[in-house]
Amino acid sequence: MAAPSMFRLDGKIALVTGASRGIGRACAEALASQGALVIVHYRSGEDAAKGVEAAIVAKGGKAETCAFDVADTGATETAIEGLIKRHGRLDILVANAGISIDGLLLRLKDDDLDLLFHTNVRGAIVCARAATRSMMRTKRGRVIFVSSVVGETGNGGQTAYAATKAALLGAAKSIAREYASRQITVNVLSPGFIDTDMTSSMTDAQREALVKAVPLGRTGSTADVAAACVYLASDEASYVTGQVLRVNGGMYV
Ligand code: NAP
Numbered sequence: 001m002a003a004p005s006m007f008r009l010d011g012k013i014a015l016v017t018g019a020s021r022g023i024g025r026a027c028a029e030a031l032a033s034q035g036a037l038v039i040v041h042y043r044s045g046e047d048a049a050k051g052v053e054a055a056i057v058a059k060g061g062k063a064e065t066c067a068f069d070v071a072d073t074g075a076t077e078t079a080i081e082g083l084i085k086r087h088g089r090l091d092i093l094v095a096n097a098g099i100s101i102d103g104l105l106l107r108l109k110d111d112d113l114d115l116l117f118h119t120n121v122r123g124a125i126v127c128a129r130a131a132t133r134s135m136m137r138t139k140r141g142r143v144i145f146v147s148s149v150v151g152e153t154g155n156g157g158q159t160a161y162a163a164t165k166a167a168l169l170g171a172a173k174s175i176a177r178e179y180a181s182r183q184i185t186v187n188v189l190s191p192g193f194i195d196t197d198m199t200s201s202m203t204d205a206q207r208e209a210l211v212k213a214v215p216l217g218r219t220g221s222t223a224d225v226a227a228a229c230v231y232l233a234s235d236e237a238s239y240v241t242g243q244v245l246r247v248n249g250g251m252y253v
Contacts, residue, residue: 010035018097072124094134176242192248215250
């Protein structure tokens, strides 16, 4: 007899923010490959998001797209309420959408600081607030925040970005405690240096120096992060909440 397959997500409804490319795209495709219906969220990359939807459907999966700016609280609330109404519920939220703006502290602009916090922190928390309204009713759910290794280690030139990623740890741990009695788990994925558009502007020298700081000796792939996302979203992770799952090649242990 064949062993039952693990980490299946058949029948689950998942929203992945910022799924038009990079880590979000990989998470969306991986969740769909396990049977979830995935809402591929984007802000401006409509063609890219439609491409993700088509790729999922071509492999026999279920997907649809949805656009809103996570930095716009009203638009975020309205869109997620609409999704919950249409599908009847939301089982999984991967709050992945994020931006990075790097620079030394002395040159940090107030507007950039605000944009980073509105997008990376307030955006993720507002998504969680809207999504958990449905999860409270169904008494089950998975919330996954996407933080970063620099939120735990800090990094010169990334004060504001690192602060937003550190903030997600406090938020996730608090929401985990608040909603544990409803069987809603809330965890953090903390990627290290992953090859995506966000990291593509690095020079070869910067990249080389960074890889030297990775004990496993390579940059991470979006698939490395997506595998951890599937685990946290699965029924098999039902006793795991308030945790930080680090996918960083040993950069921070
Ligand atoms: P990416 O390739 O730059 O993709 C970012 C995604 O977020 C896009 O889908 C983008 O949508 C969406 N997005 C950005 N701002 C948005 C907004 N205001 N409202 C809605 N969607 C928005 O980034 P990535 O490298 O995959 O990173 C994904 C997450 O992982 C981020 O939270 C990042 O901080 C974190 N992370 C990345 C790394 C890394 O090495 N790459 C390491 C640690 C953590 P549009 O394209 O439609 O605008």
